[in-house]
Amino acid sequence: MTDVLNESEDLHGGADGHAGSPLNFIEQVVEDDIAAGKNGGRVHTRFPPEPNGYLHIGHAKSICLNFGLADKYGGQTNLRFDDTNPVTEDTEYVDSIKNDVQWLGFKWENEFYASDYFVRIYAFAETLIQKGLAYVDDSSSEEIAAQKGTPTEPGRTNQYRDRTVDENLDLFRRMRAGDYPDGAKVLRAKVDMTSPNMQLRDPIIYRIKHAHHHRTGDAWCIYPMYDFAHGQSDAIEHITHSLCTLEFEVHRPLYDWFIQQLEIFPSRQIEFARLNLTYTVMSKRKLKQLVEEGHVNGWDDPRMPTIAGLRRRGYTPASLREFADRIGIARRENLIDLGLLEFCIREELNKTTHRVMAVLDEEPLKLVISNYEEGREEMLNIENNPEEETTTYRKVPFSREVYIERDDFMENPPKKFFRLFPGGMVRLKGAYIIKCDDVVKDAAGNITELRCSYLPESRSGSDTSGINVKGTIHWVSVPHAVEAEVRLYDRLFSVENPAADERDFKELINPASLSVVRAFVEPALVEAARSGEQSNFQFMRKGYFVLDADSTADRPVFNRTVTLKDGWAKEQKKN
Numbered sequence: 001m002t003d004v005l006n007e008s009e010d011l012h013g014g015a016d017g018h019a020g021s022p023l024n025f026i027e028q029v030v031e032d033d034i035a036a037g038k039n040g041g042r043v044h045t046r047f048p049p050e051p052n053g054y055l056h057i058g059h060a061k062s063i064c065l066n067f068g069l070a071d072k073y074g075g076q077t078n079l080r081f082d083d084t085n086p087v088t089e090d091t092e093y094v095d096s097i098k099n100d101v102q103w104l105g106f107k108w109e110n111e112f113y114a115s116d117y118f119v120r121i122y123a124f125a126e127t128l129i130q131k132g133l134a135y136v137d138d139s140s141s142e143e144i145a146a147q148k149g150t151p152t153e154p155g156r157t158n159q160y161r162d163r164t165v166d167e168n169l170d171l172f173r174r175m176r177a178g179d180y181p182d183g184a185k186v187l188r189a190k191v192d193m194t195s196p197n198m199q200l201r202d203p204i205i206y207r208i209k210h211a212h213h214h215r216t217g218d219a220w221c222i223y224p225m226y227d228f229a230h231g232q233s234d235a236i237e238h239i240t241h242s243l244c245t246l247e248f249e250v251h252r253p254l255y256d257w258f259i260q261q262l263e264i265f266p267s268r269q270i271e272f273a274r275l276n277l278t279y280t281v282m283s284k285r286k287l288k289q290l291v292e293e294g295h296v297n298g299w300d301d302p303r304m305p306t307i308a309g310l311r312r313r314g315y316t317p318a319s320l321r322e323f324a325d326r327i328g329i330a331r332r333e334n335l336i337d338l339g340l341l342e343f344c345i346r347e348e349l350n351k352t353t354h355r356v357m358a359v360l361d362e363e364p365l366k367l368v369i370s371n372y373e374e375g376r377e378e379m380l381n382i383e384n385n386p387e388e389e390t391t392t393y394r395k396v397p398f399s400r401e402v403y404i405e406r407d408d409f410m411e412n413p414p415k416k417f418f419r420l421f422p423g424g425m426v427r428l429k430g431a432y433i434i435k436c437d438d439v440v441k442d443a444a445g446n447i448t449e450l451r452c453s454y455l456p457e458s459r460s461g462s463d464t465s466g467i468n469v470k471g472t473i474h475w476v477s478v479p480h481a482v483e484a485e486v487r488l489y490d491r492l493f494s495v496e497n498p499a500a501d502e503r504d505f506k507e508l509i510n511p512a513s514l515s516v517v518r519a520f521v522e523p524a525l526v527e528a529a530r531s532g533e534q535s536n537f538q539f540m541r542k543g544y545f546v547l548d549a550d551s552t553a554d555r556p557v558f559n560r561t562v563t564l565k566d567g568w569a570k571e572q573k574k575n
Contacts, residue, residue, distance in 0.1 A: 026065070027069070027072070030069065030073060033240070033241075038240075039238075039240045042075065043069065043070055043074070043240055044075050044076050044077075044237070044238060044240045045076075045239065045240070046077060046242070047063055047067070048081070050089065051081050051089045051091075052085065052090075052284065053287060054096050054100075054300075054309075055096070055097055055101075055306060056282055056287065056304075056305045056306045060100075060320050062245070064321055065243060069243070075240075077109055078109055078237055079110070079111050079112070080113065080114065080237070081094060081113045081115075083115050084223050085223065086209060086212060086223065089214055091214050096308060104317045104321065105318075114233050115216050118219075121224050121232050121233075124232055125228070126169065126172065128261060130165055130169070132165060133189060135160060135168050135188055136163065136171040136185050136188075137161075137187075137188050138184070138185050141183065144188075147193075149193075149198075154194040154195075155202070161190065161202070171185065175206070176222050178210070182208050182210055183208065185208065186204045186207050186208070187206035187207075187222075188203065189203055190202060191203070197254075199227070204225055205225050206224055206225065206228070208221060209221065227255070228258065231258050231259060231269075234269075235264035235265040241267075242267045243272065245271065245272065246271045246332075273331060273332055273333050273334065275327065276499070277305060277338055278335060278338045278339075278496045279495075279496060280338070280498070281305075281493070281498055281499055282305065287299075290304070293506075295509060300312045303491075303513050304492070313559055314345070314535075314536050314560075320344075322347075323341050326340060326344065327340070335497060339566050343566075345562055351385075353534070353537050353538045353544060354525075354534055355537075355538045356522055356524065356537045356539060357475060357476055357521070357539070358486070358539040358545075359405050360486055360517050361405045361406055361519070362517060364405060364406065364520060365403065365405065365408075365409055365449065366448070366449040367401070367402050367434070367449065367452055368400065368401050368451055369400050370453055371454060372454055374400055376399070377399045380396045381461070385538075395524065397522075402478060403520050404420070404475050405474075407419075409436070411439060418471035419471045420436050420471070423436060425469045426469055427458070427469050428472075431460060433469055434453065435453050435454075437451050474540045481521070482521050482526050483519070483520055484520070484557065485517075485555060486558050486559075487516050487548070487558070488516070490510060490512055490513050492509065492510060492513050493505075493509060493510055494511075519558070521558075525537060529547040529551075535547045543562060544561040544562050545558040546561055
């Protein structure tokens with residue numbers, strides 16, 4: 001069972017809030033701080049991603065929260081890259097992150113990097129050593145883990161904890177100078193090895209890594225751990241409210257301990273629940289595995305929950321901001337139904353996209369209108385979107401031969417089949433009423449084309465036939481049809497919560513998450529897409545689609561953003 005929205009005590013609108021909405025718990029903290037005159041009433045947030053992968057929709061929620069909160073209270077937001085691990089970081093990820101934040105519609109006040117502060121953070125470490133609050137430990141990672149104890153058993157100290165200040169300073173400076181190999185030594189904060197909070201049991205704050213850094217090159221061979229760089233970077237930038245996901249709640253006492261011992265700016269850390277979405281995974285490690293092992297076609301594969309993937313699939317910045325606003329800010333972890341995200345994009349695209357015709361069929365059914373003159377063509381005015389305040393139309397060519405989808409014809413139809421069948425009548429969308437007079441088959445008995453007749457007086461918009469038909473189907477004129485590739489994307493995983501499943505998450509990939517079909521589309525669709533007039537469309541009766549970057553002048557490619565209705569739950573019941 002999934003929570004589509006958070007409990008009312010946690011929701012209270014999104015970061016932007018709605019007029020008259022109660023405050024969410026983070027906004028209440030901020031308003032209390034402002035009322036108390038803390039930080040002079042100033043609000044300064046930051047979004048601090050590590051550049052070791054592409055951002056996903058969970059990060060989009062955090063972006064909306066940080067930037068939205070600062071905007072609401074007249075404050076500022078920094079974009080700060082937590083680039084303290086040179087082994088996994090790359091400028092490709094830096095560029096993608098900046099692009100994603102801007103695409104979502106936000107502008108940062110300052111662009112910073114944790115590496116900007118390496119000299120100052122190193123000085124903070126020496127300050128702790130001089131205060132007798134940090135020491136160099138020669139133990140292996142396995143020995144340190146064993147010495148830390150368990151949640152129910154206290155940790156135990158080792159002989160290195162009693163090193164003198166001078167000895168620790170000398171060893172730490174030699175670590176910086178490159179005198180030791182990776183893993184030979186670490187610097188640990190001297191906090192409390194008996195604390196019930198495992199994070200306070202003398203955490204590692206510096207480790208040796210002889211690796212090239214994407215910004216500082218080979219200037220450093222020791223790098224601060226996240227818990228040490230994070231809070232100190234907040235303090236350097238005078239961040240007033242440091243918003244973190246809930247897994248960092250147990251780290252907050254250490255965050256505050258460093259502030260107290262170093263006597264630096266007292267940023268306030270506040271935790272909120274991270275976004276967990278059905279039918280996908282949010283672990284950057286797992287997403288990277290999907291990319292590197294070829295289970296998806298890159299970070300921007302439209303099945304991925306990355307912002308780049310969602311953008312390529314046809315999601316818009318407004319739809320993601322609306323989604324973030326609807327799910328609100330929670331104090332506890334929950335699982336959000338993917339259907340809510342799909343609802344947000346449907347709501348927007350329903351109002352903004354042109355309705356166009358595309359026949360999605362490898363072998364479409366050709367319909368020949370016998371009483372329509374050979375060589376005759378006409379341009380029909382077809383409404384773009386009935387939701388528009390001012391109605392607009394496009395020109396759609398009509399001819400003697402049109403393609404329809406094979407599913408729109410049945411030779412022996414059941415009751416209440418309102419599409420085409422022998423002797424039956426339907427309206428071709430925006431055109432005429434036709435009647436199926438004959439079915440043409442090949443030697444193997446396969447239907448190759450339909451012979452039909454049309455009612456000349458039944459043209460849409462000026463129908464004087466007096467005949468009402470129950471079915472309307474879409475079509476594309478054969479001589480004007482543009483062949484296209486259509487990629488039908490669905491949920492990446494076949495189970496609701498793959499992160500909670502005991503099986504290897506890769507075994508849970510939905511084999512039907514992508515199917516590629518040939519299609520024939522009306523020329524106005526391609527012209528609008530190529531001109532930049534529109535890239536999102538509603539394919540009548542099929543769903544919402546977007547022009548893909550793989551398109552060429554000769555062969556456009558369209559990705560399905562979302563179906564017209566949520567058919568996933570219904571299909572799962574069948575299975």
